[in-house]
Amino acid sequence: MATHATSTNTGISMASFSSSERFPKSLQVWIIFAKFTAIYPEESQQLSFIIHGMMKNRMKGSFAKHTILQIMAIIKQREPNLIPELKKKLNYIGKHVSSCKAKVRYIWELVLQGNVNEMEGMIIKANKSIKSTNSEFQELIGKFPNNRFVARAYVRFLRDVVADHQKSSEWASKCNLLHKGLPVTPDNAHELGVLAFPNLPKEQKAIRHQATFNNNFTEDTLTQEIDENEESVAADQEIKLSLKENIQSLQIPAYTLIRALHLGSLACLFILPMILVSIFAPIYIDSVSSVIPHLYSLTKIRSVLFQGMGVMARYVNENMPETRYPDGHKFAGKLLFPCPTYEEYFVPQLKEPEQAGAGWGSTFDSRGQLVSIAQAVASLMGLIDPIKHYKIGNEAMDNVRKNLFDKIHWVTFIDDLKYTDYWTIFSDNMSHLIITELHEKTSFDKIISHYMTYYSELLNLEKIPHDAYNKHYLMNTLNNLENVTSTVTDTVALMLEYIHSLNSEIQKITSIAEILFIIVVIIWYLFVCCYTIIKLSKDKIMIYKCLTSLQKSVISKVTDQFRILKKDDEEMRSTRSKDEELSRQEENLLKLFSTSSDSGNSHSIDNLFTIVIAIFVCAVHLVFSTQVIGKFSVVGTNVEITAPHIEHGQASFAFDWESVVLLQLLPGAVFPSVNFEIAGFTTETILYYINFWQVKAQKEFSILKYGDPEKSITSFATIGVNIDSNLNTHDYCNDSDYSPPTNYHDIYDCMSAEVALAFSENIVVRLSNVYTSTDNNLIYDGDDEDLTNLFHLMQHHVFDRFFYGLFRTMSDTVVASLQKEVPAVNKIGYSIVIVAIILEIFYMFIVSASENNQRYALSLLLMCPTKLVLNNQHIISILSGNFSSKNHDSTTRGAEFYDALVEEMPDSVIIMNQNGIITTVNKASTSLFEINKEDLLGQSIRKLGEIFNEENPFTHVFDSVEDLKNKTGFSKSLSFKKENQNYHVNLTLNILPDAIFLTCRDVTQEVMYNKLIQDEKNRSDSLLASILPARLVSRVAAGEKNISFAVQSATIIFIDIVSFTPWCGSTPADKVMRTLNLMFKYFDYSTSQHPTMTKCKCIGDCYMAAGGIFADVNQPATHAKDVVEFGLEALDNIDKLNQEINENLRIRVGINTGGPIVAGVLGTEKPTFEILDPTINMAQQMEHHGVPMKVHISRAVYELIYGSNFIIKERGQIEVKNGNVVTYLVERGSQK
DSSP: OOOOOOGGGTTTHHHHHHHHHHTTTOHHHHHHHHHHHHTTTHHHHHHHHHHHHHHHHOSSSSSHHHHHHHHHHHHHHHHHHHHHHHHHHHHHHHHHHHHHHHHHHHHHHHHHHHTTTTTHHHHHHHHHHHHHHHHHHHHHHHHHHTTTHHHHHHIIIIIIIOOOHHHHHHHHHHHHHHHTOOSSSSOOOHHHHHHHHHTTTTOOOSSSSOOOOOOOOOOSGGGOOOOOOHOOOOOOOHHHHHHHHHHOOOHHHHHHHHHHHHHHHIIIIHHHHHHHHHHHHHHHHHHHHTTHHHHHHHHHHHHHHHHHHHHHHHHHHHHHHOOEOOTTTTTTTTTEEOOOOHHHHGGOOOOOOOOOGGGGSSSHHHHHHHHHHHHHHHHHHHHHHGGGGSTOOOOHHHHHHHHHHHSEEEEEEEEEOOOOOTTOOTTGGGGGEEOOOEEEEEEHHHHHHHHHHHHHHHOOOOOOOOOOGGSSHHHHHTTHHHHHHHHHHHHHHHHHHHHHHHHHHHHHHHHHHHHHHHHHHHHHHHHHHHHHHHHHHHHHHHHHHHHHHHHHHHHHHHHHEEEEEGGGGGGGOOOOOOOOOOOOHHHHHHHHHHHHHTTTTOOOHHHHHHHHHHHHHHHHHHHHHHHHHHHHHHHHHHHHHHHHHHHHHHHHHHHHHHHHHHHHHHHHHHSSSSGOOOTTTTHHHHHHHHHHHHHHHHHHHHOOOOOBBGGTTTGGGGGTOOOOOOOOOOOGGGGOOOOOSSSSSHHHHHHHHHHHHHHHHHHHHHHHHHHHSSSSOOOOTTTTTHHHHHHHIIIIIIIIIIIIIHHHHHHHHHHHHHTTTHHHHHHHHHHHHHHHHHHHHHHHHHHHHHHHHHHHHGGGGSSSSSSHHHOOOHHHHHHOOOOOOOOOOGGGHHHHHHHHHHHOSSSSEEEEOTBBBBEEEEEHHHHHTTOOHHHHHHHHHHHHTBBHHHHTTTTTTOOOOHHHHTTTEEEEEEEEETTTTTEEEEEEEEESOEEEEEEEOOHHHHHHHHHHHHHHHHHHHHHHHHSOOOHHHHHTTTOOOOOOEEEEEEEEEEETTHHHHHHHHHHHHHEEEEEEEHHHHHHHHHHHHHHHHHEEETTEEEEEEESSSSSSSSSSSHHHHHHHHHHHHHHHHHHHHHHHHHHOOOOOEEEEOOOEEEEEEESSSSSEEEEEEEEEEEEHHHHTTTTTTTTEEOOHHHHHHHSSSEEEEEEEEEEETEEEEEEEEEEEEOOO
């Protein structure tokens, strides 16, 4: 259908649409409809109809859901308009872009302040925010690849926030294509559909719904049209591209150093040591355990010699001529020799044949066993020969060689006994025997060779003689056996001493190595941590200085580009710098306080990770050192603990076996003839040694099984040996239908090794007790059932089934127990190395992220004009990889410069944290307060506040951290006492978000100068006050020129001395002046006691004052009364004066009230207070015509004071200048 001519154009769509209407529930029809519709981009609306139809008809199943999702994805890929969903997403991303801008703006504000300490945290946040926003854009572009609104937003983001001019230019070109309606991302659905159906037209000829462009905008400016200037490629784009590539390829020395140090430490302190441990551990264990085979060979020789002695005695007893106790003896007829052989006694009664053990030559024949033992002794002699060259120079091993190969051992050589003519086989007289003994010193290896000779001599006999026990091969073998045992025991003790010294040396070396490794690792990682932090901090500061070294006008311009007009803009940052360009001095001060406030409080997250990783890696290496070195220590300890078990195991059997051998010899010693008694081994001696060897055997076996806590020896089972195991037992022993024992052999045939050993010891004790505990000293027969079974029990059921297997693998077991530490070392070591590698990989990721943040910081330079960037010497030096160059431009000065500046400031500067704890103090502080810096640092500022006289200004400042955030500080003038003198300071407390700093300026000199000036001013004011009324002094002092005012009414008083001129002429001048001075002093005092009165002037002996001139409320009656009272007081003062100077002076007092009066100050150089009005003249007339020592008042005054507490007498009319007036005389009335 698809290739038919009628299927082209819109035929398919119409047919599919018709089918969907006919079969609305058919999923296949809807899918076919969707597939063909999706080929044409113009049919996006039709696709929306298909989704609506499928959902309306409730198409279910995963295939239907998948189809709907695919259709929605295709619609979004072709969507050119700003649909609501896209608008919502763009608004959402726009908020994130605004957040990115705010963060970048804050970075530039910090750059403007020169605050490099806060810069790192904000750079990390900004870089993270930009990456997150970029990821959101990429996701949105993936959904809407051909949408011009998305492209516009992304162009602005790349250009304004990321400063990626190359990429923004590329997307600007794509935006132009999209604006013209051309797709920038291929429409795969269309292209693949046309390719699958080649006969379909590439475009619809009849377009049902023409796509339209919606030019709606979001609230954000992200999607607004890009003007021509914004789309134009910057002239310096190539330079910025080169600059960007240089930044991306820049190798920051600190990060290179960090990688080198940490990876080098990982290789040198973990990987290489672990490789060396893996190689050296097996060698070390082989070296430490090399003494084990020598120890085993030595103890094995003793065991074999004991075996040899037992087999020799059995061989002799089996082949001796038949011998019985003689007649007449209490044991007459009891058989002494021979004893039954294995074939004779055991074979007939065995349920199953027994397999002879390899330890006895794989035979039960005593002769064959002796041959095997002789061969074993010869081979063991070859095994101890390497001891001659083992650890030469070691004291313990030198003593071992001395014991084995030097002639230091006394041995006894007894020749064959010679008989006298009276000797018979039943002779019990020692005089019939001639014994020849030889004692000489010889070496241990020579003694062993003698034993080999004795074995050969015995084996070479065709017939065992009756006097075989009197032959040298038996006598010397038994008599020297104890010497051999002592020699082996002493030599083993020396070997164990060597092992102990070896372990002590190992413990010492491992302890020293462990401590040394711990110290070296701690010091190394401490060095790495400190050095990398210092280097990293310096390199970061150098990078941040690239930004601060730019011109402030450039920084301000860049900052302005990121301003966001939003209500919550203040929440995006903590402080905002001023818009205008700061002067260089202001910039340095801003940097000073920013640097000072942030020092000690800004901790880089990189430094924190560096410290944490260093601690963790150091801890891991400490575990590595202790565990790995500890394993080497454990190996030495295990050698010392397990090696003695070789001795205990061999000795346990050898000593038990020896007691069995002595039981074989006991009947011959009891026999009433010395011919069957080995020289030196009487009955008592044999019984003593039976008990002696039994006790030692039990002790050795107990240590083997249970260990020895006193000597820190653990059980042999700790290295994997089961002492209770029963090897080579018969199958019928495990049969539940096993029948009860029918013979002696069946009793012990199925016993475990330990039980069989205990059973054998019980037999030994019982047989020896039969002789020692009975009255007749009963002795068992030579063919006694107990004795025969005891010998076989020890040979086969104890030795073959247990000890032989134990002896054969003992050395290998001990060595294997040591070698199993190698896998443990490797497992622990490589596990720890893997942990260390994981930690270092994690840290490398952190380092890479930090390095990317620093590259981002450098990429901020791309926002600035390239010409200014390339002309900056510091920036060029950094971009060239030279982080050690020093730029002396003040704009690039860092914390060191400003710290030094703070230190040398003349004012006291104290910096503290949010809790008021002092963190920084400069020199001026210690000089001002005379307190050592060490005494101030770490102390609360409240303690310093206690020295101030007025108050402690810091008492409640730090009560609440939350309240502190809402405060900005305060300024106060305070004083404190130092060297009995008050010092004055201006104290200013400034509260910043991260720190608080206090400045104190010494203003003592200024206060003193001000005090002197104030004193002079006070004196000047006082002088003026003596001339002028007090209320006018301040106005005159202030330089006021025209001082005049009117008073509604006033009361004027004149006082004059009667006959002053004659008195003055007849009185000395000094007395005149003293008298006037004293009189005016009394008058001035009285004037001051009346609030309405003011002294006006003194002319000669005349005193003028007025009342009511400066009254706040002018009340004539009040000031008239005050002035009259003053006049009466003046009369009293004259009386007082006369008494003091012994004179008879009299005064006239005249008072008048009137107004208004004009008052003011006349003159500038010598100002005087004057009042002008006819009232004054009347007052003067009242004084002039007054009565001496009387107060003379006018009618106006009389009317005002009438009714007061005065005695007023009318004087009558008197003549004055203006005519006659009625006047009055006033006296003080009676007191009410």
